[in-house]
Amino acid sequence: MTIGRIARRWFAGGLFLAFAMGAGVMTAEPARAARVEGVVVDRTGQPVEYATVAVPALKRGAATDERGAFALELPPGPTVLEVSQIGYEHARVTITVAEGMPALRVELHDEPVPLAEVTVATSAFGKSGSSEGAVVRRIDIMTTPGGAADIFQSLRALPGLNAPNDGAALYVRGGDPHETLIRLDSGEIGHPYHWEGASGGLFSAIDTYMIESAFFSSGGFSTKYGGALSGVLDIQTEDLKNLKTVSIGANLAGETVSSTWALVPDKLSFVGSVARSAPGVLFKLYGAPRDYESAPTSVNGVGKLLFRYSQTGRISGLYLASGDQVAVNSQTLNTESVYSQHSNVRLASLQFRDVLAGRIALRGQLSSQWYGSHWSFGPTGAARTERNAEANLDAVWPIGNRHELSFGVNGRHFDTEIVGRFAADSTDFMPGAPTREQVSRPVVDYPGVYLEDKLRVWGPLYATLGSRFDWASTPGTWTSDPRGALAWRVDDHQTLRIAAGRYHQLADPRFLDPVYGNPQLAPLAADHTIAGYEWKTDVANVRVEAYHKEYRGLVTNDAATYYANAGRGYARGIDVFTQGTHGSLTGWVSYGYLDSKRLELDDPHLVRSRYGTGHAVTLVTRYQLNSRWQVGGKYNYAAGRPVTPVVDRTFDATRGIWHPVYGEHNSERLPDYHRLDVRITRLFSLPSAAGLKASSVCVLYVEAMNVLGLHNVQDYAWNSDYTERRPIDSVFSRRLLVAGVSLSW
């Protein structure tokens, strides 16, 4: 026997022995395994059926039966069982396996609702939930009766928005419209309305086609939002879509063309829209509510190019341009003259979002906005130019199951130039009235940082706690805004919420001018306190909220410094929102009661706020007749807006005119506001014809606005000697029938 053969025999023998031993170990394992039995129960002792009981280290597993019982054959010794079932927290149980061991009892605890699914924020009224609150989707905007498919007009149907007229401006819980921050893709857009000067803003300069969703809050909002005392409207435009669509829409008041175009599937897409409105046709048909020198017109266009550079990362550029003009015979006090105005907005922004290290969601934005407007009325007139810039970086970092940290940094630069002639006497706009020239250009930098933790405190108690810090370069002060909210999920349907926080906002730039204003004006402040209850099921939603908003540092006139932070005020009230679906019928009722008083500008003491109405009710219904036809209606009631009465008059012999003598500020009210709108919508698609492919969803609608033909009063005007007062009707103070169509391919 050679050494080689001996070696081979030894090798073969050894190999056999090794495998035999290995096999012995492995095949003997079941023989030596002990049977581990047990039961999985919930907190109340009820069995948890079909739960998974796994031993990952040994790659063994079993499912519990109807009695929650399980059995596993495991080798003796210490090991870890992992027990899981949907709706329960995962449990890890360390055991020592041994022959004859007693049966195990594993208790599973109810899984807490994920942080991302809990809405802690108060006052986020909308149609459907998200982690931040409620949002209004594009489809809601498109189908809200009386909303004219316009985001601002549609929002008027929500509680917290006291709408005393037909305008689009957002009067949030007794606040001035400037107290609401309006953002587009995370950057502030200062002038989102058309015809701001003539009507306080009537329609949006952002075409609905571009809107993916909008988050709206009427108070108690997150530290992410700075520089706003009352509310937030955060609009997100369309995301990347692998579609190629073109839509053409037209109605009696204008037309729009919009398109989504996937340039490189999954990578690069374009979405854009151009809209033009010219209600001249409408006025010819129904008559104009006012005497227009030239009918109002507006044009707006938005384009967005979106590039997805990775699975999680995308970068986009957006450019918005809008313009409008109007020249209308208007009356202020006892003076009738042509009010003419034209304005333009240009907004360019760059956004990116990505996920850092697979955990931190980042969103950044850089934008520049230019706004120019010019108005004239009688002997007065002014041009306003704004050159603003903004940068934001926001991050959301979920830390485990209990914390979600949000933090970010914002930088804003406001540069406002005002050049004009203003009335030296605010009651004299007659020809030859004394005026004063003003040229001012205040510049303010307004950077800020924020940090907020959304956390599960204990069991069903969730909270957000955070603070933001902002620095106003004029007057060179820091402000700190601590904010917090608590949400207690009573059960799957009911949630109680409370929130409190401090909010700051810069004074209007015209008050900060170094010559004509007071650059030492500190930012205005408001403290919010809100308590609410929500009951929500799949088909119904009821929300009730009580709120109190305390204003401090409002701007008042001051003999020595022009303006001072000596004002104050409050707004308190209750908002109720009931939404439901029954079969094909869906709708909501919102009710708001507001009591608000302020001391600002020339108010001698605390008086009723000019922005607040007492009661406001909105009823919206939609009925889906079938998959193609929908009818809907909206009824809106609001108590009349407070106005200051003219109680007497004086004659100015020098000028040969009468001046009004005012009574108690805002002590009268305009007549109550009522409006009923009805809308019929038909969805259809066109077959392929004439070389065109079959269409996508097409919409035909007929909207009857102010069906009851009620004359709502927007303000009062007087004759030359203030002996007669006449009401000025609001824009929609006549029945209007507007038909429109939108075709899409």
Next chain:
Amino acid sequence: MNPIRRLLPILSLVSCLTVPAQAADPGALALARRTLQDGMNHGDTASMLKARGQFLGLLAAEPDSPALHYWVALADWRLVPMLSGKDAATAKRHCDEGLAQCDAALQANAKFADALALKAGLQGMAIQFNGAAGITLAPQMVSNMARAVEMAPANPRVRLLDGIGTFHMPVFFGGGPDKALEKLKKAHALYAAESPTDSTSPAWGRDDAFVWAGRCEMQLKEYTAARDYFRQALEANPANGWVRMTLLPAAEDSLVTKGKDKS
């Protein structure tokens, strides 16, 4: 004879003896699949939950198995519509969990068209639970389904899920029964040509393809065709209780009470 060669049968035997301790037991997998199918046949969520638990038990032995992740997701896909009327919160959790299982399957095998189509199907279901997110889910669903069809044009389950998704999609978004029917007919042909390769392959849905074609015909008021599809569904799976107890009688009843077909 080389001693190593002599040892090979023994080594093979030893190896075989050790496998069941670590890998999914084909018998157990077949049992779980049967349990799931029984649950579907009788509209019994308890059986479906039990099957799901069984799949998860097997997954403990093979945590990286795309097929087992797929089967758990399929159980979730089956469970969501059964639960959503009674317990929407639990249905949503199954929907979320099903999506996570599809992602796990796709992570293990990026070209697993079945899992991608199932993910698209679950995304379609998720729209009902996610309100605003539906706006983003719908295009994702369409995109994933298109990719799945592109990856496996001859896969009948992909075509079936595509057909079901089209059935549920509103007409004005390119869905509707007529368009769904075209896809389901394609699925019928592909099912007829398919032969399952192994016990873990996701072979299911032959009767479902007829069921959904029948439902399309019902919506199109073509009751004779609907009845014929439901009969074919019963031929494919005689135990299908939904067809036997509800759908087929409804089609026959419609033929009697509503008279002739639309055509």
